[in-house]
Amino acid sequence: MGLVLRNQKVALKVESNCRRKEGAAGNEEEVQNATFRSRTIFRSLDVAWFDSSSIIDSERDDEFYSVRDDAFSLNGSESTVSMSSRKDLNLPREARPQLNLDGSSNEGGANACLPRLASTGTGLAGSRRKLISKVSFKLREAQADLAAVSPKALRQKPMAGTSIPYCPVEKRMPDCWSPIEPSAFKVRGKNYLRDKKKEFAPNCAAYYPLGADLFLSQRKVDHIARFFELPHIISAGELPSILVVNVQIPLYPTTIFQSENDGEGMSLVLFFKLSESYTKELPSHFRENLTRLINDEVERVRGFPVDTIASFRERLKILGRVANVEDLHLSAAEKKLMNAYNEKPVLTRPQHEFYLGENYFEIDLDMHRFSYIARKGFEAFHDRLQSCILDFGLTIQGNKAEDLPEHMLCCIRLNEINFTKYKQLGF
Secondary structure (H helix, E strand, O other), X not given: OHHHXXXXXXXXXXXXXXXXXXXXXXXXXXXXXXXXXHHHHHHHHHHHHHOOOOOOOOOOHHHHOOOOOOEEOOOOOOEEOOOOOOOOOOOOHXXXXXXXXXXXXXXXXXXXXXXXXXXXXXOOOOOOOOOOOOOOOOOHHHHOXXXXXXXXXXXXXXXXXOOEOEXXXXXXXXXXXXXXXXXXXXXXXXXXXXXXXXXXXXXOEOEEEEEXXXXXXXXOOOOHHHHOEOOOOOXXXXXXXXXXXXXXXXXXXXXXXXXXXXXXXXXXXXXXXXXXXXXXXXXXXXXXXXXXXXXXXXXXXXXXXXXXXXXHXXXXXXXXEEOOHHHOOOOHHHHHHHHHHXXXXXXXXXXXXXXXXXXXXXXXXXXXXXXXHHHHHHHOOHHHHHHOEEEEEEEEOOXXXXXXXXXXXEEEEEEOOOHHHXXXXXX
16 A cells, blocks of 8 residues: 555656646747747848838829839939839838937937938938948047047037038149039920920029038938038028038948948038029029928829829939040940930939028938949949049929929039048048
8 A cells, every 4th residue: 555655656746747847848938939939020120120212102103203223204314213122111210210420329319409301212221230341441440439429529520611622623633623514514495395305504503512521431421511510601581501412422332132221431512502693593483493392392293093292302303424434444335334324314312311400401312222223333433433523413303394494403513532532520
């Protein structure tokens, strides 16, 4: 009898140990499953965060918003640059952390000093993936000492337009900027909607160049005007007296499956002053369109089967050209590419952002978010940038007869800029 009881106790103890082990194994399996689910959730969030393309759905998507790769708008004459994908980015731009000059993020912070205006383009990289740069950045270690760079954190705000020297357009000097006549650019003429012919622009612009700067950076610098000491110019009218154009140029290698759209690059910052004879020289329709662009107004666009509402800023257009193609000694393939795209107008949508300051209006043109084909083509000319004479201008596209002819918003010439000699902002 005692042996039977002892055997029963042993059996019960063994069974209890087995159940305890099974329970522990079950708990471990639950922990593993929970960990897997957690990792899956974070991975899905990462996928959404790194999706750099977000566009507004429209019944006329191919006309008012960029399409995959390089494409032509419905009129067949203007090309648009686009992002590589069409998936929606669910996280709103306002909820994303803002990047400082050292690449660190801070929510609210420096960007809260001025209102940020909404735009159709989105995209921000959160990864710290090591990228190979073509430029050895100066004082990289010193920048890491700044915990959070803000306009107040800089040792001294640089004066706007002082890093690139000025020279008259008649003198051909390297590494400088020059004013250029607005009539050097071809725009849509008075009868463009009927004959599709372009004409030289009227020889007047809304803004004329004040200066230019170029700075290297480890990450994109948005709203760069807040880091400069801008000239004090009293505006006589309702328009800002200073126009700032921040061209954000990537310098890291382009890949076909680009998981992010931020990294080492440079900011080419152009400063313009409102013309004193603005109200006298420019027609009323252009002045009204410029006011609508600055105020971020919308317009109704005819479409099939229904009309759509689009931001007036979708009309902003880049006019660019290489003025000394014959001096570049291009190969046959490069000449073909240059002839196809040189002087080709490009709508800035959706790779643009806008900032309205106390006495200035800033336009950020984000080349990091250009399509793979556009970026690859530009990358092929990195080594030749310091040999190029570049003419750059902006205009507002005329889609209606009353908007024509088009007039120049601003324009400038950049003479053989050697970007490797410039340093980072604030040092």
